[in-house]
Amino acid sequence: MASxxxxxxxSSFLHSKKDSGLSAFASTSPLSAQRCQNTVSKKICCSVxxxxxxxxxxYSTGSVKTAMTMTEKILARASEKPHLSPGDxxxxxxxxxxxxDVCGPGSIGIFKRExxxxxxxxDREKVVIIPDHYIFTSDVRANRxxxxxxxxxxxxxxxxxxxxxxxxxxxxNPDYKGVCHVALAQEGHCRPGExxxxxxxxTCTAGAFGQFATGIGNTDAGFVLxxxxxxxxxxxxxxxxxxxxxxxxxxxKDLILQIIGEISMAGATYKAMEFVGTTIExxxxxxxxxLCNMVVEAGGKNGVIPADSTTYKxxxxxxxxxxxxxxxxxxxxxxxxxxxxxxxxxxLVAKPHSPDNRALARECxxxxxxxxxxxxxxxGKTEDFxxxxxxxLASGKKVKVPTFLVPxxxxxxxxxxxxxxxGSGGKTCSQIFEEAGCDTPASxxxxxxxxxxxxxYARLNEPQINKLEHSMxxxxxxxxxxFPGRMGHKEGQVYLASPYTAAASALTGxxxxxxxxxx
Amino acid sequence: xxxxxxxxxxxxxxxxxxxxxxxxxxxxxxxxRFPTSSIPANPLASxxxxxxxxxxxxxxxxxxxxxxxxxxxxxxLCYVVGDNIDTDQIIPAEYLTxxxxxxxxxxxxxxxxxxxxPSSYTTRFIEPNQMKTKYSxxxxxxxxxxxxxREHAPVALGASGVAAVVAESYARIFFRNSVxxxxxxxxxxxxxxxxxxxxxxxxxxxLGDSRLINHTTGKxxxxxxxxxxxxxxxxxxxxxxxRKTGMIPSHSA
Ligand code: SF4
Numbered sequence: 001m002a003s004x005x006x007x008x009x010x011s012s013f014l015h016s017k018k019d020s021g022l023s024a025f026a027s028t029s030p031l032s033a034q035r036c037q038n039t040v041s042k043k044i045c046c047s048v049x050x051x052x053x054x055x056x057x058x059y060s061t062g063s064v065k066t067a068m069t070m071t072e073k074i075l076a077r078a079s080e081k082p083h084l085s086p087g088d089x090x091x092x093x094x095x096x097x098x099x100x101d102v103c104g105p106g107s108i109g110i111f112k113r114e115x116x117x118x119x120x121x122x123d124r125e126k127v128v129i130i131p132d133h134y135i136f137t138s139d140v141r142a143n144r145x146x147x148x149x150x151x152x153x154x155x156x157x158x159x160x161x162x163x164x165x166x167x168x169x170x171x172x173n174p175d176y177k178g179v180c181h182v183a184l185a186q187e188g189h190c191r192p193g194e195x196x197x198x199x200x201x202x203t204c205t206a207g208a209f210g211q212f213a214t215g216i217g218n219t220d221a222g223f224v225l226x227x228x229x230x231x232x233x234x235x236x237x238x239x240x241x242x243x244x245x246x247x248x249x250x251x252x253k254d255l256i257l258q259i260i261g262e263i264s265m266a267g268a269t270y271k272a273m274e275f276v277g278t279t280i281e282x283x284x285x286x287x288x289x290x291l292c293n294m295v296v297e298a299g300g301k302n303g304v305i306p307a308d309s310t311t312y313k314x315x316x317x318x319x320x321x322x323x324x325x326x327x328x329x330x331x332x333x334x335x336x337x338x339x340x341x342x343x344x345x346x347x348l349v350a351k352p353h354s355p356d357n358r359a360l361a362r363e364c365x366x367x368x369x370x371x372x373x374x375x376x377x378x379x380g381k382t383e384d385f386x387x388x389x390x391x392x393l394a395s396g397k398k399v400k401v402p403t404f405l406v407p408x409x410x411x412x413x414x415x416x417x418x419x420x421x422x423g424s425g426g427k428t429c430s431q432i433f434e435e436a437g438c439d440t441p442a443s444x445x446x447x448x449x450x451x452x453x454x455x456x457y458a459r460l461n462e463p464q465i466n467k468l469e470h471s472m473x474x475x476x477x478x479x480x481x482x483f484p485g486r487m488g489h490k491e492g493q494v495y496l497a498s499p500y501t502a503a504a505s506a507l508t509g510x511x512x513x514x515x516x517x518x519x
Numbered sequence: 520x521x522x523x524x525x526x527x528x529x530x531x532x533x534x535x536x537x538x539x540x541x542x543x544x545x546x547x548x549x550x551x552r553f554p555t556s557s558i559p560a561n562p563l564a565s566x567x568x569x570x571x572x573x574x575x576x577x578x579x580x581x582x583x584x585x586x587x588x589x590x591x592x593x594x595x596l597c598y599v600v601g602d603n604i605d606t607d608q609i610i611p612a613e614y615l616t617x618x619x620x621x622x623x624x625x626x627x628x629x630x631x632x633x634x635x636x637p638s639s640y641t642t643r644f645i646e647p648n649q650m651k652t653k654y655s656x657x658x659x660x661x662x663x664x665x666x667x668x669r670e671h672a673p674v675a676l677g678a679s680g681v682a683a684v685v686a687e688s689y690a691r692i693f694f695r696n697s698v699x700x701x702x703x704x705x706x707x708x709x710x711x712x713x714x715x716x717x718x719x720x721x722x723x724x725x726l727g728d729s730r731l732i733n734h735t736t737g738k739x740x741x742x743x744x745x746x747x748x749x750x751x752x753x754x755x756x757x758x759x760x761x762r763k764t765g766m767i768p769s770h771s772a
Contacts, residue, residue, distance in 0.1 A: 087747075089747060091766065102615045102616075102669070103668070103669065103670065105618045105620075106618050106619050106620050106670065106671075109618060109619075109620025109621065110620055113620065114758050133615075134615075134616060139616060141616035141617065142616045144616075145616060145618065148618075199668060199670075200667070200668055201666065201667045201668035201692055203668075215667075215668035215692055216668060216692070216695070217668055217669075217670035217692065217695065217696035217699055217700070218619065218620075218670040218696075218700075219670060219696065219699040219700045219756070219757060219758075220695070220696075220699050220757060223699075223757050223758060223761065226767065227761070227766070227767055229766070230757075231751070231757065231760070231761075233747060265603055265662055265665060266603075266661055266662040266665070266688060266690070269662070269688065269689075269690060269691055270691050296692075299662065299665065299690055299691065301691055354603060450607070450612040450667070451607075451611060451612040451613055452612055452613060453613055453616070454613065481605070481607070481666060481667075483603075483605040483607045483608060483666060484607070484608060484635065484636075484637045485607050485608065485611050485612075485635045485637075486607050486612075490608075490611075490635055490636075490637055490638075491637070491638070
């Protein structure tokens, strides 16, 4: 039983090595050099040793004088500089610019205002436009915004526009994808060593592919549309070394909630977060995306995971664009390094109203809930639904609260109906969800992850469900933010959790540690 | 009412110019666009030597020296919020269908600024049925503007009449968007003044001296220098900076 386990303090899993030396000239600093030797002796260094040595150019070579982190190297290449240090401001060439229906119209407006009505985007194949936020709504302005995107894409002959015209049936729109960050990966737009900017804070998700990816505003995006460049400041890197076997009741969501709880919501502000270690190497691409997705919840500028065979495998059928991964030099300078023994972690939640308000799921077992939401770029991928299905399957019971399922993309939706869940005797996720009494999987989009127009599916519209029992509407969600009003009503209470914990909570009607069902 | 700024006589007013004006090295003042609404009577106007509605603050920096920033002063009532005010509280997602580059929608966005604050904030930032706020300076704790990358957040504040935000620290994207758009000055303090100021206090921000004066309490606070954002702010935002440095051709509009 989960509740019989002892509760070690969080800090006992963590050893932080603070290093105030920001110099990238590691060899000139005795302190850095010593630290690097230590690191070299550890197993985790395997993960930062680069394959494809023969293809590496000078900027990706770990010469002593120019030791750089992955993030520094990517930006050095993109700015055509031999060497960069944290704090440098450089004009960076952008490989991909992504925008969506919420920020696209504004970015386009600024592009036209500044470059002229007849201006052309810098490269029609490098702009990716993905309607995903406010799609299945009768809100006229929301619908108009998708029309603005369509007109622009036609006018500019944008190659990658994932359009939706028939809102009554998403399946009638073969081009339509859904949530931008998941769609970017699925469609092969996330590639190691590149620079991807998006008008969305969770653009950092793509760091899972060993690239530099971060969110920007409309004005910056308008600038990139016209020039293909942006002035960026090189961030210092925090390194997170995650070692140990991942227990079967944990998911990447638990790891990132652990980290955010540790360093706080502003702990990585302006900084890069690099994830390495044996645990990271064992994660599949979707789990790595979950990890990088939430670096922005710690204030991070970008998250990054070294590309490896898992990455190359994922990219195999998805892109034909040549890419060149880069890796942190063994003597690169990190602002600080955090180490976690993952085998000792427990399932976590972030309590209202902040993603760093960490608690053990089992500590919240008396919190009665009103609904469960499984969806978003964080927790609405195929692997997330497979995880939830695994819990439902293991319990054989029915959910006690309304359980909303919003696949991130059309592909995820098809996977729910097409891929058999391991150990289920051939059942698909959708069959398992139906047997457990969940709502039918909804049309793929951002859905209620960020509230949205009042008619958005699964939005928290009422402050309270039942006045007698407890006053606020409580939701356990696999999304990424639980600020007041994030999912609709500003008095709503959102507990962020992994798909395992969300499914377990749906089965009991309380916040529940998934070990109740997974052991 | 519009936010306003005091400028000392004979020095160029130097708020972040909006990006919609043209830059020419030949004259300091390209044009001044007055708002369509009339300039409201202002109880604090007597404290100003000259006051200019914020939307009229379109003055080129092309010929103004970098010391021009030192003349900029904001004066008005402050609105105080706590730590981790995220963009969902500054402008809730349901209003994101408004496109900031469209003028009427810009005004509407302003009317919803900070509407997402929980009901524990008993004094509302914008009175019911008003389009503008009476608070021209927002004072906040740590990590102001965290959450989504929506530029609607600094835009909504700017459109509502806010001239400057003074916080202990900012989330990266909010800071960047404020600089890139020139909608509000994102200023930082060394101490947690959100615990020492109250909503409704009368404050003055003097950029040149990097200080904030709370006239209600009589206290003075040091502001941090603007740092690396300086050159971009000096130029007047990312487009003006790029034109100034020859990255993109001069605006011919
Ligand atoms: S799913 Fe949620 S967090 Fe992800 S892009 Fe959509 S609104 Fe943003």
